[in-house]
Amino acid sequence: MKLQLALDLVNIPEALELVKEVEAHIDIVEIGTPIVINEGLHAVKAMKEHFPNLQVLADLKIMDAGGYEVMKASEAGADIITVLGVSDDSTIQGAVAEAKKQGRQVMVDMINVKNMEQRAQEIDAMGVDYICVHSGYDHQAAGKNSFEELNAIKRVVKQAKTAIAGGIKLDTLPEVIQANPDLVIVGGGITSHTDKQAVAAQMQQLVQQG
Numbered sequence: 739m740k741l742q743l744a745l746d747l748v749n750i751p752e753a754l755e756l757v758k759e760v761e762a763h764i765d766i767v768e769i770g771t772p773i774v775i776n777e778g779l780h781a782v783k784a785m786k787e788h789f790p791n792l793q794v795l796a797d798l799k800i801m802d803a804g805g806y807e808v809m810k811a812s813e814a815g816a817d818i819i820t821v822l823g824v825s826d827d828s829t830i831q832g833a834v835a836e837a838k839k840q841g842r843q844v845m846v847d848m849i850n851v852k853n854m855e856q857r858a859q860e861i862d863a864m865g866v867d868y869i870c871v872h873s874g875y876d877h878q879a880a881g882k883n884s885f886e887e888l889n890a891i892k893r894v895v896k897q898a899k900t901a902i903a904g905g906i907k908l909d910t911l912p913e914v915i916q917a918n919p920d921l922v923i924v925g926g927g928i929t930s931h932t933d934k935q936a937v938a939a940q941m942q943q944l945v946q947q948g
């Protein structure tokens with residue numbers, strides 16, 4: 739099981755500073771959608787240049803033009819690029835084909851997917867690398883989490899790795915680990931702490947034991 743740090747509410751210098759603190763405790767660093775909106779793919783490029791040993795995920799949440807957008811993120815140095823599960827099949831297939839050509843990986847974000855098991859099965863058959871259940875900020879504000887959805891996709895996904903994101907904190911991490919995802923994604927659960935290094939280290943220990 740691996741740990742991904744999601745960076746959302748920071749600019750490029752703040753993102754680099756933050757990763758310096760927790761680098762030893764994470765496997766993947768995510769350039770979140772708000773950073774890409776504010777800073778563009780320069781943020782992905784800067785992160786990869788400063789931390790070549792970490793995998794960098796570009797959370798583009800692609801909804802259309804999958805091949806083209808994966809190509810641009812790959813040029814910036816992204817190792818993994820996100821596409822939305824609610825997209826058309828052709829968008830996901832285009833993203834997967836381009837990622838394979840570029841030696842990159844695709845993560846499908848299942849945010850707002852209604853028929854979770856059926857769609858996870860369909861997407862798994864498209865050859866994606868990760869399928870991620872996700873309670874976004876608006877869901878979290880309504881008190882939702884994705885623990886049940888993780889169990890649902892675990893029942894049907896055969897080929898892809900499974901991931902979970904959305905509001906995961908140190909005290910909820912053990913419940914997440916019990917469901918045995920391949921990847922746990924944490925943003926505010928690390929970045930909102932004063933001692934980010936300490937909380938990331940504790941999370942890493944739990945994830946590695948899981």
Ligand SMILES: O=C(CO)[C@H](O)[C@H](O)COP(=O)(O)O
Nearest residue numbers: 744874904905906924925926
């Ligand atoms: O993609 C996102 C929001 O759309 C976040 O990166 C994801 O939810 C993880 O952050 P947090 O742990 O703070 O919820």
